[in-house]
Amino acid sequence: MEVQLQIKMNEKLFLRNPEQTELGKKIIRHSIQLIYKNGFELFTFKKLAEDIGTTEAGIYRYFENKHRLLIYITTWYWGWLQYCVVFNTNNIKDPAVKLKKVIHLLATTVVDDDKTIHINEALLHQIIIAEGSKAYLTKHVTEDNKEQLFKPYKDLCAVIAEIILEYNPQYKYPRSLASTIVEMAHFQNFFMTHLPSLTDFGKSKDELKVALFLEDLVFSSIRKK
Amino acid sequence: MEVQLQIKMNEKLFLRNPEQTELGKKIIRHSIQLIYKNGFELFTFKKLAEDIGTTEAGIYRYFENKHRLLIYITTWYWGWLQYCVVFNTNNIKDPAVKLKKVIHLLATTVVDDDKTIHINEALLHQIIIAEGSKAYLTKHVTEDNKEQLFKPYKDLCAVIAEIILEYNPQYKYPRSLASTIVEMAHFQNFFMTHLPSLTDFGKSKDELKVALFLEDLVFSSIRKK
DNA sequence: TTTTAAAAGATAGTATTACTATCTAGCTAA
DNA sequence: TTAGCTAGATAGTAATACTATCTTTTAAAA
Numbered sequence: 433m434e435v436q437l438q439i440k441m442n443e444k445l446f447l448r449n450p451e452q453t454e455l456g457k458k459i460i461r462h463s464i465q466l467i468y469k470n471g472f473e474l475f476t477f478k479k480l481a482e483d484i485g486t487t488e489a490g491i492y493r494y495f496e497n498k499h500r501l502l503i504y505i506t507t508w509y510w511g512w513l514q515y516c517v518v519f520n521t522n523n524i525k526d527p528a529v530k531l532k533k534v535i536h537l538l539a540t541t542v543v544d545d546d547k548t549i550h551i552n553e554a555l556l557h558q559i560i561i562a563e564g565s566k567a568y569l570t571k572h573v574t575e576d577n578k579e580q581l582f583k584p585y586k587d588l589c590a591v592i593a594e595i596i597l598e599y600n601p602q603y604k605y606p607r608s609l610a611s612t613i614v615e616m617a618h619f620q621n622f623f624m625t626h627l628p629s630l631t632d633f634g635k636s637k638d639e640l641k642v643a644l645f646l647e648d649l650v651f652s653s654i655r656k657k
Numbered sequence: 658m659e660v661q662l663q664i665k666m667n668e669k670l671f672l673r674n675p676e677q678t679e680l681g682k683k684i685i686r687h688s689i690q691l692i693y694k695n696g697f698e699l700f701t702f703k704k705l706a707e708d709i710g711t712t713e714a715g716i717y718r719y720f721e722n723k724h725r726l727l728i729y730i731t732t733w734y735w736g737w738l739q740y741c742v743v744f745n746t747n748n749i750k751d752p753a754v755k756l757k758k759v760i761h762l763l764a765t766t767v768v769d770d771d772k773t774i775h776i777n778e779a780l781l782h783q784i785i786i787a788e789g790s791k792a793y794l795t796k797h798v799t800e801d802n803k804e805q806l807f808k809p810y811k812d813l814c815a816v817i818a819e820i821i822l823e824y825n826p827q828y829k830y831p832r833s834l835a836s837t838i839v840e841m842a843h844f845q846n847f848f849m850t851h852l853p854s855l856t857d858f859g860k861s862k863d864e865l866k867v868a869l870f871l872e873d874l875v876f877s878s879i880r881k882k
Numbered sequence: 883t884t885t886t887a888a889a890a891g892a893t894a895g896t897a898t899t900a901c902t903a904t905c906t907a908g909c910t911a912a
Numbered sequence: 913t914t915a916g917c918t919a920g921a922t923a924g925t926a927a928t929a930c931t932a933t934c935t936t937t938t939a940a941a942a
Contacts, residue, residue, distance in 0.1 A: 448889085455890070471796035476928065490890060492930070565790055571696035573851045586854050604857065605870045611848060611855040612841050612874070619840055620833055626798045629811050630836040632829065645830045649837070652877040673918090680919070701899065715919065717901070 437547035439511040444579045445504045448494045457550040458484050459494055463501055468555045472502060472563045499570070503581050506567045509556050510584035512548070513537065517591060527598040532647060534592055538617035539643040561618045589614060600654045609653060613646055620645065662772035664736040669804045670729045673719045682775040683709050684719055688726055693780045697727060697788045724795070728806050731792045734781050735809035737773070738762065742816060752823035757872060759817055763842035764868040786843045814839060825879045834878060838871055845870065 438451070450456030462483045467475045477491045477498060495501040516537055521530040542557040568582060576582065592610035596603060603609070620631055620642045628634025633641040663676070675681030687708045692700045702716045702723060709716075720726040741762055746755040767782040793807060801807065817835035821828060828834070845856055845867045853859025858866040 453889075473795065477930085478928075487891065487893090488929090489892085489931085493890080497929075562794060566794065568852065569787060569791065569847070570698065577852060582852060586852065589855055605873065606857065607854065608845055608848075608856045608858070608867075608870050609874070611844070612837070615840070615844055616837050619836070622794070623833075623836060627793065627802060627807060627811065629832065630814055631833045632831065633833070642833075645833050648830065649834070649874065649878050652880070653874055655877070678918075702901085703899075712920065712922090713900090714902085714921085718919080722900075 435547055437512075437515070437545070439508055439515070441504065441508065441511075442580055442583065445500055445507070445581060446494055447492075447496060450494050450504075455484075455486060455490065456494055458486075459491060459501075460505065461550045461552070464505060464552055464555050464559065467502070467505075467559050467563060472498075472566055499567075502563065503567045503576070505556065506560060506564055507581065507584045508551070509553075509560050509564075510588050512545075512551075512553065514584065514588045514591060517588070521595075527595050528651070530595050531592075531599065531650060534595065535613065535617070535646045535650065536643050538614060539621065539646060540639045561622050564618060565615075585614075596650075596654055600656050602656065603654045605653075609650065613650060616649075617642065617646060660772055662737075662740070662770070664733055664740070666729065666733065666736075667805055667808065670725055670732070670806060671719055672717075672721060675719050675729075680709075680711060680715065681719055683711075684716060684726075685730065686775045686777070689730060689777055689780050689784065692727070692730075692784050692788060697723075697791055724792075727788065728792045728801070730781065731785060731789055732806065732809045733776070734778075734785050734789075735813050737770075737776075737778065739809065739813045739816060742813070746820075752820050753876070755820050756817075756824065756875060759820065760838060760842070760871045760875065761868050763839060764846065764871060765864045786847050789843060790840075810839075821875075821879055825881050827881065828879045830878075834875065838875060841874075842867065842871060 441449075441451070443449075448456065450460050459480065463475070463480055466480055466483055470479070475498060477488050481488045481491055495504065517534055520533050520537060524530050524533070542553045544552050544554050568576070568585075570576070589607065589610040592613060593606040596606040596609055620633075621639060623630040624633045624637055624639075624642065628637075631642075632645070666674075666676070668674075673681065675685050684705065688700070688705055691705055691708060695704070700723060702713050706713045706716055720729065742759055745758050745762060749755050749758070767778045769777050769779050793801070793810075795801070814832060814835040817838060818831035821831040821834055845858075846864060848855040849858045849862055849864075849867065853862075856867075857870070
């Protein structure tokens with residue numbers, strides 16, 4: 433049996449739904465490759481169009497600008513990750529085990545999932561690490577947030593915060609700890625690779641150690657005292 | 658007695674030392690105001706030149722491009738913060754007290770320091786919160802890092818990691834915890850203001866609570882078990 | 883089978899950005 | 913007195929970030 437996974441995206445993110453046409457899917461697939469390769473600053477719709485074999489104007493029919501496209505692919509990732517979290521923690525009773533699963537899902541390399549043919553999750557994971565925060569670090573966060581553009585990110589954090597409270601209903605900072613876990617899972621990975629002296633894993637460059645650091649951080653904090 | 662504070666900057670950051678001329682100091686002062694006001698993406702040398710009353714070409718004599726200028730002002734901030742940390746923890750024996758001081762220095766609003774006339778530290782603090790990570794989240798981090806551009810940031814983290822080890826020499830992740838404190842001091846502040854559901858301080862919008870969260874996080878982790 | 887409407891391709895054009903180059907004027911320190 | 917540095921003025925270019933319009937292809941409804 434073949435299962436296909438569809439993440440429902442906020443309609444305000446695009447002008448024309450890229451999931452519904454061949455060109456749309458190409459835009460997503462190739463933009464992931466190009467942003468991964470060049471970084472978001474050097475990524476342009478012109479280059480993307482050349483890469484695909486279409487025109488700049490063609491891309492603009494789908495996305496207002498490259499920043500909206502960045503939000504599109506990052507929030508797609510958060511939506512997908514939440515699906516992974518829910519799927520992988522299903523039927524697990526112990527919140528400690530659940531939390532460990534979540535930390536590992538966040539911090540360790542993603543394998544490309546065949547359930548989504550036109551999206552390479554492994555590349556996307558790298559994009560989240562290097563470019564993810566640029567989605568919201570702008571002068572127009574507030575307006576973007578009013579349009580609910582960051583909902584999948586906030587939902588994922590809410591799910592994690594819930595598990596934290598399951599473990600210890602008295603813990604005072606479940607949301608902040610959840611966003612700390614998510615951000616640090618990626619920043620520590622970036623630091624490990626590019627600014628290794630900011631971490632304790634510079635030599636081994638082992639993602640698993642990032643996960644162990646986060647486990648230690650989280651469980652020390654939420655342990656009932 | 659009047660004391661003037663000078664932060665020694667990496668010479669690779671500029672083409673002409675902005676500290677040494679009137680125009681140079683104006684470039685720093687006005688770029689801080691403009692980046693604060695428009696955000697880094699909408700900030701251009703043209704606007705800066707108009708704001709100062711000079712020409713674009715004049716700015717390019719000091720800085721290669723706007724990204725170098727961003728690194729200049731962010732690393733200035735890290736250098737200045739390290740001075741603040743060393744100054745404020747001087748003569749304190751207890752590493753726990755020192756760590757609390759550091760956390761509060763990082764997380765709470767900075768007051769404009771008269772020791773540096775042409776730099777407004779309060780604005781700079783806001784720039785660090787919203788734009789700081791863009792200094793290193795680029796495709797050219799590695800080359801920039803080879804030129805030692807991020808040394809002040811890494812030095813500050815090293816100082817904090819040292820205090821952590823003073824408190825508990827057995828703690829396994831002093832560097833990662835240090836960079837986590839620094840990053841989260843700013844990200845939690847950003848979230849609190851712009852994406853409040855990612856934190857537990859959305860309603861009060863009180864910076865002190867960010868500091869308390871970080872204290873709880875840090876001391877739970879490094880407590881000897 | 884024809885009509886019609888949506889999607890995509892082709893082409894052109896604009897304002898702004900991110901620079902580089904050159905020339906001149908003013909000041910200052912030897 | 914002049915040599916050298918700093919800054920102002922002006923001009924120009926390639927690339928970026930769009931917008932507009934017109935035509936062709938495709939695919940589904942009448």
